[in-house]
Amino acid sequence: MRLTFKKILLAAVLSTSAAFVSAETLRVEIDTSSFTHQGWIDLMFNASSGNAASSTAQLSNFVGFNTQFVPELSGQTSGSLASGYTMGNLNGTADIFHAVNFGGKIGFDVDFAGSIGSAINRSLSTLSVALYGADQSTLLGHGDPASGALVQLYWLSPTSTAASSVTTRVFDSMASVGAATAISPVPEPSAWLTMGAGLGLLGLIGRRKRAAAFAV
Structure with a gap:
């Protein structure tokens, strides 16, 4: 007994x-030295399908973000520049539309984490980063033709037999992302x-x- x-x-x-695992911290940076004055950054996090496991993207250590304008938050998004933002991949697209200062580096850290999902119909969750002009509607740079994103980070939650992973795609050389590796459940x-x-x-x-x- x-x-x-x-x-x-x-x-x-x-x-x-x-039940819950995380990946290494990544650094996303955008060089805006070719622009002047002020613009906006759009950060979107969403699942590619309803089969994606519950996951979050936690953003912190912001550089170049403008605090004089109130950011627009939508979806499963919470937090602030001071405490960091947490974005969830369920219940639609989580979005942060935030003012930034041009002329230098804009950057932030991102930590992905998620629950263990099913190996069947395993699907990605994507963090997209786009840049807009002061008018909040003109896309800047040579981004993804479909979304306008300068860079995208693809998070794949772990399963009982496979580790989580993060892969990236940079569409414009003004953007960069730190190296990503597959992480065993921790x-x-x-x-x-x-x-x-x-x-x-x-x-x-x-x-x-x-x-x-x-x-x-």
Whole structure:
């Protein structure tokens, strides 16, 4: 009975630790030295199909973003420049339309994370980055003909048998992205706490069993 309980507990601990994984931090930068004054950056994050696993893109360490204008946030988007923005891939497209200062580098860090999905019909989620002029409607640079994006980052959530991955496509040389590599599932801090608590309980059960045997 105790052995069965220990197996169930260990399975629950391990399944919790593998429920949410993340990839390395990437740096996205756009060189706007050929432009002057002020413009806008459009950041969109969405799933390519309804089969995509729940995922987020967390943005931080902003450079060149203008704080004098109120950004337009839509979809599953929350946060601020100070705290960082979190964008979700479900319930439509998450979007950040933010003022930026031209004449130098515009940049931010991005961390992708997501729950483990099914290997069947595995689908991408895409973070697109586009640049607009001061009129908020004129696309700048030589971006993707379909979306106008200067760069796109494609996040593929992990499955029980495959690691997560991030790939990138740069459409204009003014944009750049740090190297991306496939990352094996890594427990989040909350999962480590759960695992530690579960293993601690297993240890307690083992000590009680040994104490009972010694008493006999």
